[in-house]
Amino acid sequence: MEVTTLTDVTDSATAKGEQTRELILSTALRLFREQGYGKTTMRAIATEAGVSVGNAYYYYGSKDHLMQAYYDLLQDQHRSAVEELLASEKAFVPRMTGVLRTWLEVAAPYHEFAGTFFKTAADPKSPLSPFSDESRPARDAAVEIFRRVVEGSDLKVPADLRAELPELLWLLQMGVVLFWVHDSSEDVRRTRTLINRAVPLVDRLLRLTRIPGVRGVVTDLLGLIHSIKP
Amino acid sequence: MEVTTLTDVTDSATAKGEQTRELILSTALRLFREQGYGKTTMRAIATEAGVSVGNAYYYYGSKDHLMQAYYDLLQDQHRSAVEELLASEKAFVPRMTGVLRTWLEVAAPYHEFAGTFFKTAADPKSPLSPFSDESRPARDAAVEIFRRVVEGSDLKVPADLRAELPELLWLLQMGVVLFWVHDSSEDVRRTRTLINRAVPLVDRLLRLTRIPGVRGVVTDLLGLIHSIKP
DNA sequence: GTCTATAACACGATAGAC
DNA sequence: GTCTATCGTGTTATAGAC
Numbered sequence: 378m379e380v381t382t383l384t385d386v387t388d389s390a391t392a393k394g395e396q397t398r399e400l401i402l403s404t405a406l407r408l409f410r411e412q413g414y415g416k417t418t419m420r421a422i423a424t425e426a427g428v429s430v431g432n433a434y435y436y437y438g439s440k441d442h443l444m445q446a447y448y449d450l451l452q453d454q455h456r457s458a459v460e461e462l463l464a465s466e467k468a469f470v471p472r473m474t475g476v477l478r479t480w481l482e483v484a485a486p487y488h489e490f491a492g493t494f495f496k497t498a499a500d501p502k503s504p505l506s507p508f509s510d511e512s513r514p515a516r517d518a519a520v521e522i523f524r525r526v527v528e529g530s531d532l533k534v535p536a537d538l539r540a541e542l543p544e545l546l547w548l549l550q551m552g553v554v555l556f557w558v559h560d561s562s563e564d565v566r567r568t569r570t571l572i573n574r575a576v577p578l579v580d581r582l583l584r585l586t587r588i589p590g591v592r593g594v595v596t597d598l599l600g601l602i603h604s605i606k607p
Numbered sequence: 608m609e610v611t612t613l614t615d616v617t618d619s620a621t622a623k624g625e626q627t628r629e630l631i632l633s634t635a636l637r638l639f640r641e642q643g644y645g646k647t648t649m650r651a652i653a654t655e656a657g658v659s660v661g662n663a664y665y666y667y668g669s670k671d672h673l674m675q676a677y678y679d680l681l682q683d684q685h686r687s688a689v690e691e692l693l694a695s696e697k698a699f700v701p702r703m704t705g706v707l708r709t710w711l712e713v714a715a716p717y718h719e720f721a722g723t724f725f726k727t728a729a730d731p732k733s734p735l736s737p738f739s740d741e742s743r744p745a746r747d748a749a750v751e752i753f754r755r756v757v758e759g760s761d762l763k764v765p766a767d768l769r770a771e772l773p774e775l776l777w778l779l780q781m782g783v784v785l786f787w788v789h790d791s792s793e794d795v796r797r798t799r800t801l802i803n804r805a806v807p808l809v810d811r812l813l814r815l816t817r818i819p820g821v822r823g824v825v826t827d828l829l830g831l832i833h834s835i836k837p
Numbered sequence: 838g839t840c841t842a843t844a845a846c847a848c849g850a851t852a853g854a855c
Numbered sequence: 856g857t858c859t860a861t862c863g864t865g866t867t868a869t870a871g872a873c
């Protein structure tokens with residue numbers, strides 16, 4: 378009985394902590410969306426959430442960590458938003474195009490904020506860097522989406538290339554995102570054009586790999602990739 | 608006579624200002640190199656240069672502007688360091704490889720600092736962004752190097768592709784630099800490997816463009832590039 | 838126009854009490 | 856887990872000297 382009570386106390390304490398953690402995060406994201414990352418101060422987040430600055434730092438080691446948490450959230454949303462498409466569509470081009478378009482939709486509310494996000498992500502020393510060890514789980518989850526894009530499709534490519542393809546497609550997405558961050562056109566039309574034209578191009582390129590003369594270049598490329606992996 | 612004297616005074620004043628400007632910059636760069644960007648304070652730069660903080664801000668609007676000045680300097684050094692190679696070597700692969708290797712050499716002392724630099728550069732709102740209007744002169748100068756790489760070489764590619772090639776090679780360099788920033792291997796060996804293998808691959812790829820089946824993909828690619836330009 | 842000296846402000850981050 | 860007080864730093868402001 379005493380044990381049970383003790384457990385209950387611990388549980389409720391943990392639950393309360395979790396509640397505070399989420400309150401701080403959701404408040405921060407709202408303010409980021411409303412006023413941008415730069416103009417949102419840690420003081421404002423704390424005040425708005427009804428906690429102290431010190432408490433905010435108790436849960437999130439830095440302002441950047443709040444951004445990191447947002448990134449994880451975004452990835453989660455993208456994964457579930459893409460579920461239906463990957464279950465129904467079988468052709469490579471609409472699969473890949475759909476995945477990229479869905480990303481645009483999910484990330485849209487944070488387009489301006491995303492600039493600051495990638496600013497931090499570009500720093501090799503930052504745990505938010507897409508190439509850092511800390512973000513490996515998030516990166517693996519992202520690559521996993523493209524593994525499913527490839528596996529569930531009608532794509533016919535050599536086995537060795539197919540194995541590297543998910544990571545290469547993820548890299549393509551990184552490029553699209555980089556373009557998107559800098560895209561200030563109405564309704565990010567230029568990014569949409571990029572997706573609409575780049576994916577069929579990739580598809581065409583992949584079909585070419587069966588031509589003997591092209592095959593050698595692909596082998597070289599795969600060798601290059603292998604040689605620069607850490 | 609009075610005019611001459613007046614001019615002299617103005618000139619010497621300007622010269623003195625220029626001297627102070629350079630003193631501040633060189634001091635800042637030395638401290639950045641020695642202790643990193645983050646740990647170098649504006650107060651330290653001013654003290655070390657023997658000027659007041661206010662004076663440092665008189666010449667450089669912000670700490671980031673000092674980084675911007677470094678970038679311009681780097682580009683200048685790269686351009687002159689590459690001069691001899693471009694004058695003597697005629698084959699595409701050694702030309703391109705040499706240009707990229709030279710960049711590594713010129714930038715080497717600032718490898719760690721470069722992380723912070725690209726962090727700032729990745730922000731679309733920053734004037735340091737390689738895609739911003741403010742950095743257009745610097746970008747044009749960089750692309751110009753690759754225009755010379757192409758023009759002075761024995762490369763045989765279709766005219767429409769050749770026209771876009773300098774910008775594409777510059778983009779390749781951006782990729783190499785991004786890789787380099789994240790490369791913590793001894794003597795950046797992985798980046799060297801990337802250059803050594805990627806350039807011949809590009810060369811091979813460019814030769815393939817004469818195959819009819821491949822030609823169509825190139826046309827598509829050029830169309831894509833054209834359609835997403837602002 | 839160039840420069841000094843000093844104070845002040847805002848913000849990210851931390852220390853230490855409770 | 857939570858708070859208040861405080862620090863260090865980028866940046867700005869003031870008020871003037873040469």
